Amino acid sequence: MEPMPKPLLRRLVLTFLVGTGCFFTGLLFFLHERDTSFFILSSLLFIISAAKAILLGIRIKRKTYFVLEGTCTDVRLKLFRNSHDIVLTGQDGSEHLLRIGKDHKVQRGLSYRFYFKTADCIPTGQNPLLTKAALTDNLLGIEELQ
Numbered sequence: 684m685e686p687m688p689k690p691l692l693r694r695l696v697l698t699f700l701v702g703t704g705c706f707f708t709g710l711l712f713f714l715h716e717r718d719t720s721f722f723i724l725s726s727l728l729f730i731i732s733a734a735k736a737i738l739l740g741i742r743i744k745r746k747t748y749f750v751l752e753g754t755c756t757d758v759r760l761k762l763f764r765n766s767h768d769i770v771l772t773g774q775d776g777s778e779h780l781l782r783i784g785k786d787h788k789v790q791r792g793l794s795y796r797f798y799f800k801t802a803d804c805i806p807t808g809q810n811p812l813l814t815k816a817a818l819t820d821n822l823l824g825i826e827e828l829q
Contacts, residue, residue, distance in 0.1 A: 690824025691743050691798055695736055702732020739823075742800070748823060749799040751779065758791050771795065787825050794828040 687695075709725025712718045742748055756778075757770040769789050771779045781797065789795065800821040 687743055688796075688798065688824070688826065690826045691739075691748070694824055695739050695743065698732055698739060699736040702729040702736070705729055705732070747801070749801060751797040751799065752794070752828070753779065754794045755789050755791055758789060771797070783822060783825070789825070796826040796828055798823040798826070 705725045706729035709722040709729075712725075713722035751771065751773070753771040753773040755769050756772045759768040759770075761767055766782050766784050767789075769781050769783060771781055773779070783789065800823060
């Protein structure tokens with residue numbers, strides 16, 4: 684069996700742990716303060732988080748995600764925004780303009796592997812702004828290649 688990619692495994696574990704942490708925090712408040720509404724909300728958050736983790740696990744197991752590899756040739760920082768644009772050049776010479784959050788550290792000249800939910804999220808020949816928006820919403824993880 685092939686090992687699970689590290690960025691996808693990290694996202695899967697963190698998604699589940701966030702829900703679990705919310706549940707135990709709600710349980711603690713319920714036992715200490717008898718706050719039923721907070722416990723119900725934290726339980727709902729746990730259920731939604733667990734469902735999201737299960738769906739992500741199914742996607743990973745079935746390999747229904749899209750992988751885009753290439754070298755970062757340009758990083759365009761955006762002032763007053765929570766994202767920056769990068770230009771990714773593939774091995775075949777094709778260029779992709781991606782918008783990713785500032786929490787992902789990408790450097791010019793390094794090779795990366797991007798994981799997306801679907802291949803349909805990378806339209807070709809369309810408006811670049813629509814392409815960037817679709818890529819941002821479907822990004823699952825980034826892995827630096829050695």
